[in-house]
Amino acid sequence: MNARRQRIVIVGAGFGGLEAARNLGHEAVDITVIDRSNHHVFQPLLYQVAGAALDISQIAWPIRHLLSRWSQVAVLMAEACGIDSVAKAVLLTDGSRIPYDTLIIATGATHAYFGHDEWARYAPGLKTLGDALSIRQHLLTVFEQAEREADAARRQVLQTIVVVGGGATGVELACTIAELAHDDMPDDFRRVDTRKARIVVVEAASRLLAGFPESLAAYVRQAMEHLGITVLLEHAVTECRAEGVVCNDHLIEAGAIFWAAGVRASPAAEWLHASADKAGRVKVRHDLSVPEHPEIFVIGDTALLEQQDGKPVPGLAAAAKQQGRYVARLIKARLRAQPPPSEFRYRNYGNLATVGKHNAVVDFGRLRLHGWFAWMIWAIVHIYFLIGARNRVMVALNWLWLYVKGERAARIILSRKS
Amino acid sequence: MNARRQRIVIVGAGFGGLEAARNLGHEAVDITVIDRSNHHVFQPLLYQVAGAALDISQIAWPIRHLLSRWSQVAVLMAEACGIDSVAKAVLLTDGSRIPYDTLIIATGATHAYFGHDEWARYAPGLKTLGDALSIRQHLLTVFEQAEREADAARRQVLQTIVVVGGGATGVELACTIAELAHDDMPDDFRRVDTRKARIVVVEAASRLLAGFPESLAAYVRQAMEHLGITVLLEHAVTECRAEGVVCNDHLIEAGAIFWAAGVRASPAAEWLHASADKAGRVKVRHDLSVPEHPEIFVIGDTALLEQQDGKPVPGLAAAAKQQGRYVARLIKARLRAQPPPSEFRYRNYGNLATVGKHNAVVDFGRLRLHGWFAWMIWAIVHIYFLIGARNRVMVALNWLWLYVKGERAARIILSRKS
DSSP, X not given: OOOOOOEEEEEOXXXXXXXXXXXXXXXXXXXXXXXXXSEEEOGGGHHHHHTTSSOGGGSEEEHHHHTTTXXXXXXXXXXXXXXXXXXXXXXXXXXXXXXXXEEEEOOOEEEEOTTOGGGGXXXXXXXXXXXXXXXXXXHHHHXXXXXXXXXXXXXXXXTEEEEEOOSHHHHHHHHHHHHIIIIISGGGOSSSOGGGOEEEEEOSSSSSOTTSOHHHHHHHHHHHHHTTEEEEOSOOEEEEETTEEEETTEEEEOSXXXXXXXXXXXXXXXXXXXXXXXXXXXXXXXXXXXXXXXXEEXXXXXXXXXXXXXXXXXXXXXXXXXXXXHHHHHHHHHHTTOOOOOOOOOOOOOEEEEOXXXXXXXXXXXXXXXXXXXXXXXXXXXXXXXXXXXXXXXXXXXXXXXXXXXXXXXXXXXXXXX | OOOOOOEEEEEOOSHHHHHHHHHHTTSSSEEEEEESSSEEEOGGGHHHHHTTSSOGGGSEEEHHHHTTTOTTEEEEEOOEEEEXXXXXXXXXXXXXXXXXXXXXXXXXXXXXXXXXXXXXXXXXXXXXXXXXXXXXXXXXXXHHHHHHXXXXXXXXXXXXXXXXXXXXXXXXXXXXXXXXXXXXXGGGOSSSOGGGOEEEEEOSSSSSOTTSOHHHHHHHHHHHHHTTEEEXXXXXXXXXXXXXXXXXXXXXXXXXXXEOSEEEEOTHHHHHTOOBOTTOOEEOOTTSEETTEEEEEEOGGGEEOBOTTSOBOOSOHHHHHHHHHHHHHHHHHHXXXXXXOOOOOOOOOOEEEEOSTTOEEEEETTEEEEEHHHHHHHHHHHHHHSSSHHHHHHHHHHHHHHHHHOOOTTOOOOOTTO
């Protein structure tokens, strides 16, 4: 027997795609992982790169290095732009086609501006390393501008920073910015008093952190106000422009606006002509395959799967990883002609978010924690989930310096001339 | 008595400018440090950022943080574009003027293309953090392109990398690239064999490392060839273009060209209408002041000062720091109406360069070393001169991982989409 080996193509090397590749690595199949960037990013800490607390290399790894030990896994740095589900091939932007027998789509999501893409230039979002560096640059630059500004009122506008969105990303980003300005930077400036920097979080709903229990969300709001952050609930943004943010018919003048509100799935639904929800997520079956295409799976933030309680599986790293592992198990069963595993079920092991340097909220279902102990749990969990001993040591050391000395690792503005 | 405090303006926060500011920090004067970027860079390790061995934050620090403890020192992130030596003011690109009583110009140098600025797009140089990131990006991308290339000959061209210039920067950059390709990356690629990557150093002179004794330069050449690097001496580059480098009437086809040859001083001589040499360096007097302007000093790579043996003070970090310290001492003497220190003399404490991961050359005058022990000296000296305990620990740890496990910290390609 000399049968051709199964070709499995995985598009996207985020949490879901990487987990699928690693779990299929030992099979006698040919696996191709396609990603448009050369690195996997640990997204839960992206806000710390934006806030200059961590450097990019500490939360990113070359994908091909992460998969190098499995010789039948090939990594291609290329951008997918379509799928030919009849001829079974992934189309790349350079015109080439990558044939598959089984396809796993794990292309994630990006930020969305409720149909106002023109806001992107005024209010950058936070999904990639490049985004994090842009935000960092913008953030550090407003304080440099304020230091050069002679007019006191204008200085105060410059150091007003609005974060749109009160989910985990918005909360964590706002807190790290507040601490940067209020605690870590004041001694470095002469003219501008960064203690007076105004950090504003604007949220359309009547509460923060939709994924968390109400009691923890209320605690987080208090903790943020304690950090000097202005939290505006029931404030829907109707415009972002150069001068600031308009919400509830009122302009908040700002030096910088950061976007942590809407999310839109990658265009996989269009590629597949599959049915999707408003956010573009592909409605998958309970084994994560696409209706009428048992050989195509969609996982992670691009997939929409209702759980038994009617709520969709949340767009979290943990869910994507579980789905990657599930699909790998299912494919392995097929390869061995064994019965498939029972339908996918998301297991929620808990939900965490930081509220500044020494504070976090943790929701383990029945057990809910907040404060310093919750922060310790958060820190240990995040260091544990980082890949590689080097990054664990580096991140832990960076936090040590940040928390003990207020020294941020990466307060570097990169421009063409720097 | 209520006399106005002396205003000292320092343009440039490299090794020279920073040293001057720190040595004047305790005086009862107003000091303004102007730099177009927000960070000071430890240039001797810039090649390791380019080679993905170190991340940017490990060799860069916010200037204002480095000077924060001296409350009379203000830092301005702004670009100087001229000097009005009659009205005594530095002109900034935004149109504003910064008045001075005493001026220290420490604006450094940039790479020069022998009058062929059009080569810059094909052969980026290495002077700033931004340059280092561009080179890293370009370098990592050629291997990604080679991995996607079906044609074997074209693959080999893509992984041919030419470094123009056989000074310390060219040698160190070529060695780190050779080790990246030959040692650290092979297992990560499937189609391209990065062990066969061709690294070529092109030097117009008949030897490498002009600043070192001939015997060490010959050793370095051998060591480089041992690392698989092709060293072409007496090869003057007559053209850089998209396909490669032309030298000695011969085209070397290459995937990437990096420039480590000519250097040109910042335009301070033009600003001052002062006499300068071919490389644009201002001819300063033996107290580092500008002829006819005892209140203006030029230090570091922008200054030209002949030593007693007729050779100019070299463009090295150590020389710039000594000059910064000397000028600070001279200014302090003037403030106290004391006699000035005797003329500036450069003290050469030694010269070091690495030749790969475990090898270096050290020239302490009578004592000349090469090999592993020289590398240990190099590593200790460089960690010692880094600023801040955090960076020392981080760099040391990064080297540990690199040397023990071949893991490079920062193999990250940043693009707009990443």
